[in-house]
Amino acid sequence: MAKSPFLESVRTEIRTRQYSYRTEKSYLYWVRQFILFNDKKHPEVMSNPEIERFLNHLAVNRGVSPGTQNQALCAIIFVYKHVLKREIENLQYKMTKTPRRMPTVLNPDEVASILGNMEGEYWLITALLYGCGLRINEALSLRVKDIDLKSRNLLVFNGKGRKDRYTLIPGNLRENMERQIDHVRSVHESDLADGFGLTSVPASLHKKYGPIMKDLGWQYVFPSSTRCIHPHAHHWRSTCRHCQPV
Structure with missing residues (x-):
């Protein structure tokens, strides 16, 4: 089409x-x-x-x-x-209205039950959502460089409202994060050996620092299990491992 x-x-x-x-x-x-x-x-x-x-x-x-x-x-x-370079003003239309409701919040036992039925990367992603207050896309967009295990700081880059913020990684997730980063390193080294290993970076950084696309720090913490073409890769056509699909 x-x-x-x-x-x-x-x-x-x-x-x-x-x-x-x-x-x-x-x-x-x-x-x-x-x-x-x-x-x-x-x-x-x-x-x-x-x-x-x-x-x-x-x-x-x-x-x-x-x-x-x-x-x-x-x-x-x-x-x-x-x-179109035109201003639209004074719109008159019916606004959708819904009643305000109190949010449903899981109690600690319910959270433990959910986590108890998960394992591997899915367990870790969910634990980060709960323990760090991340949104799902924020967790899936994490890069290795955003994680500082020594200080347990986690950088949320370009989060809600296109704002950056720091949050703290719970102490009981530190070892799991170390193992996950080791896994990313292993996958990345294998990709490099096969002639791949690129990742997506902001267009401005791609123009200035093209080589960082192969840097471990820019790899996704939760990479996809298969290689793919990034949807924004209009200026380069290379296979990479994007974040896990939502």
């Missing part, structure tokens, strides 16, 4: 601004849905009425959550502001 030149221009703008791959997929999905809903009209010939009808459709007919509706709105605003 031929790629849409307009959607490709949106993709380029998203990557230029170094948004996450998850955001890229989300924005492209909602822009595509917006266009299809409006009989495939080009966004350039549409304005507030079409945007409002689409947002109302999401709230009334599809019953999406407030977060989902806002995500669609952000994608559309991004297109008009950064791709």
